[in-house]
Amino acid sequence: MQETNTEQVAALLETLSLEEKVAQLGTVRIGTLLEDGSFSRDRALETIPHGIGRVTRVGRESRLEPAALARVVRDVQSFLEAETRPGIPAIFREEALCGYAGRRGTAFPQSIGMASTWNPELLERVADGMSSQLRAVGCRATLAPVLDLGLDPRWGRIEETFGEDPALVGRLGLAAIEGFQGGNHGSVLATAKHFAGHGRPEGGQNRAPATRSFRTLEANDLRPFRAAVERGDVESIMAAYHAVEGVPCHADERLLTGVLRDEWGFDGTVVSDGRGIELLCDDHHVVPDRAAAGRIALRAGIDVELPERECYGSALLEAVRDGEIREALVDRAARRHLEQKSRLGLFESATPDPDCVGEVFDSEEHRRLARRAARETLVLLENNGVLPLSTDATVAVVGPNADSPRHLLGNYTYAAAESDESGLDVVTPLEAIRDRLQTRSVRYERGCEVRAEDDATDGESGDFDAATAAARDADVVLACVGGRSGIDVERDATGTAGEGLDRTSLSLPGRQQALLEAVAATGTPLVVVLVNGRPLSLASLDTPAAILEAWLPGQAGGLAIADVLFGDVDATGRLPVSIPRSAGQLPVHYRRTALSAEQDYVDEPADPWYPFGHGESYATFEYANFDVASTTVPIGGAIDLSLDVTNAADRPGVEVVQLYVRDREASVTRPVRELRGFRRLSLPPGERRRVSFSLSTDALALLDRDAEWVVEPGSFEVQVGRSSADIRLRETVTVTGALEPPSSPVAVLDSMGHR
Known part of the structure; x- marks a missing residue:
C-alpha cells in the first residue's frame, strides 16, 4: 500500500x-x-x-x-x-x-x-x-x-x-x-x-x-x-x-x-x-x-x-x-x-x-498451491491402522461426495453458483483413486444423494443393495459423505451448509447415515471421508476403521484426499473447532469454564466427539524434557519454556505442538485452558527437535470486572500437548507483581506460529 x-x-x-x-x-x-x-x-x-x-x-x-x-x-x-x-x-x-x-x-x-x-x-x-x-x-x-x-x-x-x-x-x-x-x-x-x-x-x-x-x-x-x-x-x-x-x-x-x-x-x-x-x-x-x-x-x-x-x-x-x-x-x-x-x-x-x-489464470503455480493447501487441510480424526491404503487393495467407493466436483467447493467460489461454466478442472476423489488403482480395482456405487429429497428411490433406507454388494467384494470401503455448500440468499437453495443454510441437526443429511450403516454391516473395513463445510457428528455410528475430515478442499481436493489416503504425505491437519457429539451439547467449544466443561449430561458426556486441536498422524510423536526457565515470573516479563519433540516412527511426519495456559485463580471466571502458542514441525523419521516458546505475561491478560484489560498476578499452569484434550507436559508458574494493563490485548499473537 x-x-x-x-x-x-x-x-x-x-x-x-x-x-x-x-x-x-x-x-x-x-x-x-x-x-x-x-x-x-x-x-x-x-x-x-x-x-x-x-x-x-x-x-x-x-x-x-x-x-x-x-x-x-x-x-x-x-x-x-x-x-x-x-x-x-x-x-x-x-x-x-x-x-x-x-x-x-x-x-x-x-x-x-x-x-x-x-x-x-x-x-x-x-x-x-x-x-x-x-x-x-x-x-x-x-x-x-x-x-x-x-x-x-x-x-x-x-x-x-x-x-x-x-x-x-x-x-x-x-x-x-x-x-x-x-x-x-x-x-x-x-x-x-x-x-x-x-x-x-x-x-x-x-x-x-x-x-x-x-x-x-x-x-x-x-x-x-x-x-x-x-x-x-x-x-x-x-x-x-x-x-x-x-x-x-x-x-x-x-x-x-x-x-x-x-x-x-x-x-x-x-x-x-x-x-x-x-x-x-x-x-x-x-x-x-x-x-x-x-x-x-x-x-x-x-x-x-x-x-x-x-x-x-x-x-x-x-x-x-x-x-x-x-x-x-x-x-x-x-x-x-x-x-x-x-x-x-x-x-x-x-x-x-x-x-x-x-499469466495468473490456469497457472501451474496455482494448481500446485491448491493441491498443497488441500493436503494440509485434511484432518485424520480416527485410524485403527487401515490407513495408509495399499495400492494392491481393491476398493469399493460409495457416497454422494465421491464423484461430485461441485461438492468439493466452498460457498463463495464462482463454481458454487455457476458450476457448468467455471472453467475449472476439479478432480474428484473417485477420479484420483481410480488413477492410483486402475479401474479394475475400484468399484463405485453412489448409494444416495446428499439430501433425501434428491434421492431417486423412496423408502427410509433407500436402495443400498449395489453399494453393499460392492463392499462385500472389496478389501476396504471408502465412503465419501457429508454436505453440499451453497448460498441460499442468492441462487442456491439446494445446499446443506453455507450462508442462509442453517440446520438444527449435526448428523449427516439425508440417508447417508443409513448408507454407512449398511456398508459397515458387511464387515469390510470402512473408511469415511467427510466432505463438508460444517462439523458433522458420526458419534452414533460404530467407530469406522478410519475417518478423514476433508472439509471443502477445493479444485485439487480429490488429488489431496488420495495423497493422504495412500500415504504419499502425512495427515497434518488439526481441528480448529470442537466437533460435538450432538446439537444438544452446544455450545461445546474448548474454552468453557470448569462448571460447564466438567459436568456430564444424563444421556451423554460433556466433552465433544473430537476436541479442538485434534488430528492423528501416520507418525508417532514423543514429548519430553520439559523445561521452564523460571517458575516465578514478574508481570512485564516472559515465561520461557522448551521441550523435545521426537518422531518415533519409521516415516516422516508433521506435528503441531500446542501451548495452552490455565489461569488457576482470577478475579473473574476463566476457561479451563486457552491456546497461547503453537509450532508446526516437519520431522524426518527418528529426528528429535527442541521447541521453544517465549510467552509474554501480556498474553495472560483478562477483561476484569470493570471491563478493563489487566494482567493479574497469580498461579498459571502452562500445558503443552497434541490437542486441547491431549496434554503431554505441564508446569505451574507464579506471576508476581501488581496489576498492570497489557501492552496490547492481542499480545498473545506473538507466540502464534512463527510470525
Missing part, C-alpha cells in the same frame, strides 16, 4: 459537489453497466453520471472470462476518468473467501479447512495467489477474511471461519490480510468481517442476535478484529447483520466509531454487509424507512453501502439538503474512501492490462 496523499485528497474533496460526494459512498453492480457482456457508455451515463465509489460482483455477475472482464474494468475506469466531472476511478471488488469468485478463479480450500492447516505462512501464500487473480481483472478490494469465531456448527457460515479460538483466528486473519494487502502481486483491500459477534447467533440462525453480552464479545469475538486493526492495518471492516444487546450493528455508533475508531485507531472504511442498511427498517424495525436507515447508518460510521444505493443514494442527498443530516458526515465518509483510493494508487493508474491476464 502507498502512503495517503492527504493534500491531494483534501484538495479533491474541496472541489466535489454534494452529488459527487454522495456518489463516492455508493456502489453499483457490474451488471448495471453492461450490455451484451460489454461496457455500455449509455448505461454508465444514466447510472453513474457523478462517478461512483465502488463497482461490485464483477466476476460472478458479469460471467466474463478474465481477459474480457479486464477490458470491461478498463473501459469503466476510462469513462469515470474522462467523462465524469470529478474524474475519480472506482474500486472494483469481488469475493475471494476461497478463491477469486469469477470464471477460472482457482478454487482453494474453504476457510475452515485453511484453519486446519495451522499454517499462517501457507495461508498468506494462498491469499497472495487470490490477490494476483483479483488484480489481474482490475479488482482492488475483496470481502475477506471472515474473523467471526465459529462457535455454533448449526450456523451455515461456520465454513467461512477460521474456527473457534480467538488467538488462532486472529493469527490466521493477519496472515490472510498480509497476503491480500502486502503480497508479492500488489495490494488488494482486505475486509475483515462481520463486526461483531456474527459467529454466535441465537439458535444458530444466520443474522439472529448475538447470544452473549457486549462484555463477552469484547473479551473474545472482538480480539481478532482488534488484531486486524492494530497489527494488520486492515483497510476495511464490514458490519454484521445482527443486533448486539438490541442494537443492530449497522446502527451501533458505540461499536463502529467508539470502539473501532476512537479506541483502536482504525482509519479505513466501514462497509455495510449486503443490504445490511436496509435491514434496519425492513427487519430490525428501528427506523421507519430506508431514508432514515441511511441516516442512522451514516451517523454510526458506515462509510460505504453495498451492493447498491438503496439508502445512500438520492434519499441521502435530499436528507442533507433538508438539514436532516450534516454534510460533514458525508464529507467524513467520502474522505475515507478517497484516502483508500490514494493508498491503492488509483489516481496514478486504475486500469488493468487485459493482455497480461493469462
